[in-house]
Every structure is written in structure tokens, then in C-alpha cells.
Amino acid sequence: MARTKRAGRRTGNPDTKAEILAAARRLFAEGSFEAVSMRRIATEAGVDPSLIHHYFGSKDDLFLAAIELPMDxxxxxxxxxxxxxxxxxxxxxxxxxxxxxxxxxxxxxxxxxxxxxxxxxxxxxxxxxxxxxxxxxxxxxxxxxxxxxxxxxxxxxxxxxxxxxxxxxxxxxxxxxxxxxxxxxxxxxxxxxxxxxxxxxxxxx
Amino acid sequence: MARTKRAGRRTGNPDTKAEILAAARRLFAEGSFEAVSMRRIATEAGVDPSLIHHYFGSKDDLFLAAIELPMDxxxxxxxxxxxxxxxxxxxxxxxxxxxxxxxxxxxxxxxxxxxxxxxxxxxxxxxxxxxxxxxxxxxxxxxxxxxxxxxxxxxxxxxxxxxxxxxxxxxxxxxxxxxxxxxxxxxxxxxxxxxxxxxxxxxxx
Incomplete structure (x- = not known):
């Protein structure tokens, strides 16, 4: 289980994954893939970066999930x-x-x-x-x-x-x-x- | 001015052109361009075929208007x-x-x-x-x-x-x-x- 600084508010929230994906889509749409850090996506989504790693793995994997591509x-x-x-x-x-x-x-x-x-x-x-x-x-x-x-x-x-x-x-x-x-x-x-x-x-x- | 069999109901109606275009889109979407006659589009739109010729010219022109292409x-x-x-x-x-x-x-x-x-x-x-x-x-x-x-x-x-x-x-x-x-x-x-x-x-x- 990933650690999170705001475990009480975010961990276990069924909407957390959706919030991370929405934040990733907003930021990827604004800037380039490389300019958008996992930390910034975490801040935008209001979660700890470790939670993104826990749910999605790498930034590549998060990107593919954000655009809903079925395969890499x-x-x-x-x-x-x-x-x-x-x-x-x-x-x-x-x-x-x-x-x-x-x-x-x-x-x-x-x-x-x-x-x-x-x-x-x-x-x-x-x-x-x-x-x-x-x-x-x-x-x-x-x-x-x-x-x-x-x-x-x-x-x-x-x-x-x-x-x-x-x-x-x-x-x-x-x-x-x-x-x-x-x-x-x-x-x-x-x-x-x-x-x-x-x-x-x-x-x- | 084009003659129409139902002049009282349709001629001069500002929506007539829109109705013809909507009928043309429905029929062109269902069948092939060649299978759809001007007469059938007129029936579908509830107007006389001469009114379509009056407003749109040929079937080619009607097709271009129906798909809203700015040029042929x-x-x-x-x-x-x-x-x-x-x-x-x-x-x-x-x-x-x-x-x-x-x-x-x-x-x-x-x-x-x-x-x-x-x-x-x-x-x-x-x-x-x-x-x-x-x-x-x-x-x-x-x-x-x-x-x-x-x-x-x-x-x-x-x-x-x-x-x-x-x-x-x-x-x-x-x-x-x-x-x-x-x-x-x-x-x-x-x-x-x-x-x-x-x-x-x-x-x-």
C-alpha cells in the first residue's frame, strides 16, 4: 500500500484514480509530456506522488492510462x-x-x-x-x-x-x-x- | 418562382430549405448518392421536386449543400x-x-x-x-x-x-x-x- 501525506482524506477514495487521471489530462494538454512532472500531477490532483506510482507505475503508464489507449x-x-x-x-x-x-x-x-x-x-x-x-x-x-x-x-x-x-x-x-x-x-x-x-x-x- | 403542389403550406416557408437539406442528409446517409432521387428527397421533405431545383439546382449541388462543403x-x-x-x-x-x-x-x-x-x-x-x-x-x-x-x-x-x-x-x-x-x-x-x-x-x- 502506498504511503500518502493526506491518507485520511485521499487514501481509499474510489475517485482518487479518476482525479489523478483528470489532473494528468489537464496538464498533458497544457504542456509537453516531458515538462509535466509526476509531482506536479500529484499536486494538481491533491494526492501524494507515491500514490500515483502505486496506482499507475511510471509516467509513461500514467500517460497511456490518461489517454485511454488500450496498449503501448x-x-x-x-x-x-x-x-x-x-x-x-x-x-x-x-x-x-x-x-x-x-x-x-x-x-x-x-x-x-x-x-x-x-x-x-x-x-x-x-x-x-x-x-x-x-x-x-x-x-x-x-x-x-x-x-x-x-x-x-x-x-x-x-x-x-x-x-x-x-x-x-x-x-x-x-x-x-x-x-x-x-x-x-x-x-x-x-x-x-x-x-x-x-x-x-x-x-x- | 418555383411551382409547388402544396404552395399554401410550403412555399415561402423559411424552414423549407432546412427541411430539404435535412431530408437529403437522412437519405444520402442511408443509401448511395445515385440511388437517392430528387423526387424521393422531395417526398421526404414534403415539397414539390421543382422547389428543390429552384433552391439548390442539381443533385450534385444539393449534395454539396447537404454536407456543408464550402466548395466543390x-x-x-x-x-x-x-x-x-x-x-x-x-x-x-x-x-x-x-x-x-x-x-x-x-x-x-x-x-x-x-x-x-x-x-x-x-x-x-x-x-x-x-x-x-x-x-x-x-x-x-x-x-x-x-x-x-x-x-x-x-x-x-x-x-x-x-x-x-x-x-x-x-x-x-x-x-x-x-x-x-x-x-x-x-x-x-x-x-x-x-x-x-x-x-x-x-x-x-
Missing amino acids: PAPEVAAVLKAGGVEGAGERLMTAFVAIWDGPHQDKLLAVVRTSLSKPAMSFVLRQLFEHRIVKTVEDVLGDQVDRIPVRASFIASQVFGLVVARYILKLEPVASLSSSELAETIGPTIDRYLTMPVEHLAKD | PAPEVAAVLKAGGVEGAGERLMTAFVAIWDGPHQDKLLAVVRTSLSKPAMSFVLRQLFEHRIVKTVEDVLGDQVDRIPVRASFIASQVFGLVVARYILKLEPVASLSSSELAETIGPTIDRYLTMPVEHLAKD
Whole structure:
């Protein structure tokens, strides 16, 4: 059991988790992921920081819980990129991406995307996820092989989010009903091009 | 002044246009654009068909009014494709697309997209627009040069809608702040590839 300075008022309160999540959403929406400390979230929620660790673990885990994402995409991206490096990365990423989206989390993922796209204040969700989980993960794995990863990642995101829109939201045919391997074969090379095209002349990131 | 069979009840009613638009939205959401006749919309709205022609012109115009699109994208697409054919079409389409989206209609376009992506019942809007205006236009202009345009168009849509999401909704950098010519140079080749890649082995459209 976590210690708390205000145990009498907060510990055991069934709303405490909800208050922590609400405070985290407010602060993550205002500032960058890195600028928001666990201590500040604790102060905002009126609880001891140890209670956040107790309920949610790390700041990463708290962030994923705050945006209600059913899974953490970062380890998946890291595993796919490590298994072969840049060569053929586009096909492997598309295969893994479609497998996740076609799987049991589809409804929850769609709910996160719909909310993020329709409410301007919630767009921070996908942007933070992209900037602080995905881009960092790609930099960790491919940083010594590929230059200016944030630039390339924003182009890759434009294709990947577009696939979500076309296949899962608008259900445009035939993209909506093609197999994972057909999408990997057709869209994979787009991602490979964004990973390897010259970008040094584009505006600085 | 348009004639109407129920002039006493409907003509001059300030709500008549709104009723016609509401009826059109209900019917377009249920069936395909082509299956919905002007006569059926008139019956649903309780007005004479001539009144719809009087207020809205053609069925195309009524559709655009019903989905509140500030402009008709089809003539723009036709003009861009006619000016040069398949060669370099991707760059020209991206240049025109970004010019429209960066222009005075941006807020209204964003409202249509946000609504279409967040409300499942409204996704018909973008799907119908895509299938019955854009794909048909591309087929009219490039049909004798390019095979299986509906298949290619759904891939192009996945990149173009993704650019809208990344640049205008999530505002991912640097895609959000690159110039029209930088986006044409980087994303144009993706569209060109979707226009020319082999697709005969993909699922039938």
C-alpha cells in the first residue's frame, strides 16, 4: 500500500484514480509530456506522488492510462524496427500496424482516434503520443542509420493516420477490405521512401 | 418562382430549405448518392421536386449543400489532371490541394472533416464525396490512361486524408509548417506511385 501525506482524506477514495487521471489530462494538454512532472500531477490532483506510482507505475503508464489507449505502441514499433533495421521496415511496420488494428483493440483504438480528431483540445493526445513515444522509439532504434527522424516520422504519420481514416473510419474500398499483406506490399514502400528520401533541404524540425 | 403542389403550406416557408437539406442528409446517409432521387428527397421533405431545383439546382449541388462543403472539389481535380495528364499529377494535385486547404475555406473544410471522422453516421459524407465526385472525376479524365482507378484512388485518399490529419488537425511538425512546394515534392511522388503501381493482383473493387 502506498504511503500518502493526506491518507485520511485521499487514501481509499474510489475517485482518487479518476482525479489523478483528470489532473494528468489537464496538464498533458497544457504542456509537453516531458515538462509535466509526476509531482506536479500529484499536486494538481491533491494526492501524494507515491500514490500515483502505486496506482499507475511510471509516467509513461500514467500517460497511456490518461489517454485511454488500450496498449503501448512503442514496444511494438521498437521490436519491428530491431528485426531487420531500415531495409524493408515499411512492410514490417505496416504488417504489424494492421495486425494490431484488425485485432481485439480496434474499437478502443478507434474511440481514441475519433476523440482526438474531433475535439481540438484532445488532439494533444495523438500528438504527444506521436512525439514522445513513437518518434523517440524510432530514434532509439534507427538513430545511427537514419538522419532527421522527426521530419521523416511526420511524413510516415501522415500516411499511417490516413490509412486509419480510409480503412477503419470511412471504410473506402478496396483499402477497407485488403489483407494485411496487400497493404504491406502497397503502402510499405511509401513508408520506406519517407525513411530514406533526402530531407536535409526541408524546414528545420 | 418555383411551382409547388402544396404552395399554401410550403412555399415561402423559411424552414423549407432546412427541411430539404435535412431530408437529403437522412437519405444520402442511408443509401448511395445515385440511388437517392430528387423526387424521393422531395417526398421526404414534403415539397414539390421543382422547389428543390429552384433552391439548390442539381443533385450534385444539393449534395454539396447537404454536407456543408464550402466548395466543390471535383472541378479542381479535373482541371489539375487535365493540365498534364498522369505525368507529374501527384505534385500538381498536392500543390492544388494544399492551396485550397491553406486558403479561406480551411475552417469550414476542417469542420466537415471533423464531423465526418467523429460521427460514424456522418462518415457517409466523405465516403460519398470521394466515391461519387472524386473517383468519377478521375475516371473521366484519366480513364483511358490508367486502369482500376477506384483501387488507386482509395490509396491516394489514404495519403491525402492523412495529410489533412497530420497538418491541419494534429499539427505534427514539420508537416504542419512546410510550404506547398515542399509537400508537393515529398508527397507528390507517393500519389504518382499509387497512380502507376501494379494493382491487377489486388482484391477486386
